[in-house]
């Protein structure tokens with residue numbers, strides 16, 4: 173909390189790809205009801221992921237309403253918004269957990285079909301869900317390899333090899349972790365979260381979705397995840413980071429996208445907006461001048 | 473439940489006493505141990521009790537712990553035990569199959585009609601193709617019906633309880649129509665070996681010992697191999713004494729069971745027939761009405777203690793049940809299919825998100841259940857040497873009871889195959905023990921029902937205390 177104030181001007185950190193351009197037209201502008209004067213903070217090249225005009229409704233509720241977001245290699249995009257804004261739902265469309273009602277998903281410029289989690293994994297999309305999505309009755313290694321178990325030459329489960337690998341990954345995330353034989357329901361909230369993170373990073377993802385990955389972690393473990401994100405970013409992995417912690421987002425993300433009531437309020441480079449402006453976007457839907465407004469931006 | 477478990481979970485919780493250390497080192501599941509102790513206790517009580525009424529040759533002077541009764545017990549348990557291994561996986565997956573009893577009747581009637589009305593007239597009685605086609609029919613039809621149940625549950629999203637309740641009612645109707653309400657009999661004579669009631673379905677001491685020795689070797693190999701695997705990655709190992717203890721206990725149980733099976737003699741009449749058919753010279757001896765062998769006394773064949781004798785060894789249905797238990801334990805613990813069943817039962821949403829096709833998995837587990845019902849229907853109809861639409865009646869209740877007594881939780885995600893086997897054995901022990909005591913079926917039902925509820929209650933207590 174008492175960490176650092178807004179550091180929108182301290183740009184020293186951002187040495188990687190995102191480049192501010194003046195003229196690049198975003199997909200948002202095509203369908204948005206407003207006309208946009210300036211666009212910024214849009215990295216160049218072909219995005220790793222592009223979600224266009226995604227809509228999904230549950231019963232009468234439009235959980236996600238014509239939302240478009242994109243992500244470039246080596247980039248961290250923070251996804252912000254109030255509770256129930258539709259963040260988790262939007263990324264669950266990407267991870268294959270939900271089937272969208274409308275819209276399209278493109279990976280490196282090519283449209284892909286993602287109808288279930290297997291499709292998403294085949295595209296190199298790994299997800300840490302807000303609910304962690306762990307099978308509580310089996311141990312950490314079984315969760316780590318769930319759906320892609322290591323086999324012996326005979327085709328049986330190679331539990332020992334899986335445990336050995338599990339020990340390695342977990343050591344990187346949570347060096348104090350020892351309870352490899354216990355079903356994960358007996359672990360603490362933070363330990364469970366570490367298992368979920370381990371599972372997402374272990375399989376050479378190209379795109380990583382992290383839905384509040386540090387919500388249950390202690391300060392040391394949170395810092396470790398922060399380091400991890402920077403490391404993965406340097407390896408060229410694209411990351412969607414959902415968080416309610418503005419400090420974290422400003423610290424780790426290159427760009428941020430704010431959602432409100434299922435619609436995108438705006439997209440901005442973390443260098444172009446400050447805390448208060450982002451709070452305004454989240455709470456009131458006000459899009460500041462440093463951001464590209466989306467369909468959910470308040471009109472004036 | 474018993475002294476042993478009582479002391480291991482009572483004061484031992486406070487400090488690491490030798491008992492607790494022992495269980496930790498050997499990684500013995502104290503819950504299963506409690507069940508085994510309870511089972512042995514039930515056996516002893518029945519033996520003592522039956523001995524008070526009418527003394528016999530049992531371990532404690534009764535008629536329960538005799539080779540004959542234990543041998544029969546295994547045969548009687550086999551059909552329910554085979555089905556309960558499938559029910560474990562279904563209940564672990566948070567599903568249930570109430571239709572297994574009706575399914576068993578239907579499958580048995582189907583194979584009966586095929587053998588008796590179709591194949592026997594066409595190919596001639598006793599043609600070897602009859603039993604082969606009969607067996608394939610059971611396994612195939614069982615698997616198909618199971619898959620159909622699974623399809624309705626997984627893809628049409630009708631709760632398994634409803635689908636299989638419908639099946640319980642409907643399949644017995646189909647069985648009635650197929651059999652035209654009659655008893656279909658007799659089954660093919662070769663098919664009969666699966667029932668355990670004829671000489672050809674008894675393995676005899678030689679093969680029984682051979683199987684026992686192979687099983688002991690397998691136990692030792694599994695323990696050594698497991699140790700080597702853990703060494704490969706430098707993981708903590710069990711103490712050597714614990715490994716030796718486990719290997720010894722496993723081997724003793726295996727050899728002991730075989731010894732009991734191998735001391736059950738053929739009925740004297742059958743020994744006599746065998747001797748005549750194979751022109752074996754029956755030795756002379758002194759008559760003893762309680763003897764199990766046969767001998768010649770004054771030019772007639774009589775019973776005696778010393779003479780010509782044949783032992784049954786394992787019966788085929790018992791062997792099938794033990795084999796199914798081993799294979800299903802392997803499937804549940806060593807294959808990714810089994811892993812998915814447990815993970816999906818623990819958290820269906822997580823399994824789906826991990827990329828497991830949970831719908832197809834559900835169909836597969838129901839189909840496996842159907843296949844096992846097919847196996848059981850072979851055993852049941854061969855044993856009765858007939859098929860009727862009532863053959864499997866109330867079997868679903870016994871199968872589910874065995875599974876639950878064996879520690880499978882209806883909430884899903886938890887359960888073991890060997891637990892269900894012990895559950896099945898426990899239930900059958902109570903039923904046959906009470907009939908040894910000449911107690912009416914009504915009392916047997918009351919006790920089995922009570923045991924079911926008591927077992928679940930004790931299980932809950934145990935789980936609460938262990939946490």
Ligand SMILES: Nc1ncnc2c1ncn2[C@@H]1O[C@H](COP(=O)(O)OP(=O)(O)OP(=O)(O)O)[C@@H](O)[C@H]1O
Nearest residue numbers: 230233235253254255256257258259260261262302
């Ligand atoms: N499976 C579902 N069935 C019905 N409604 C749903 C479902 N999932 C989400 N919703 C609804 O969709 C809306 C968006 O939910 P979502 O979980 O995406 O919010 P969120 O932005 O992730 O919120 P939070 O910050 O609390 O995690 C909410 O109104 C929620 O009630």
Ligand SMILES: [Mg+2]
Nearest residue numbers: 259260261302
């Ligand atoms: Mg959420």
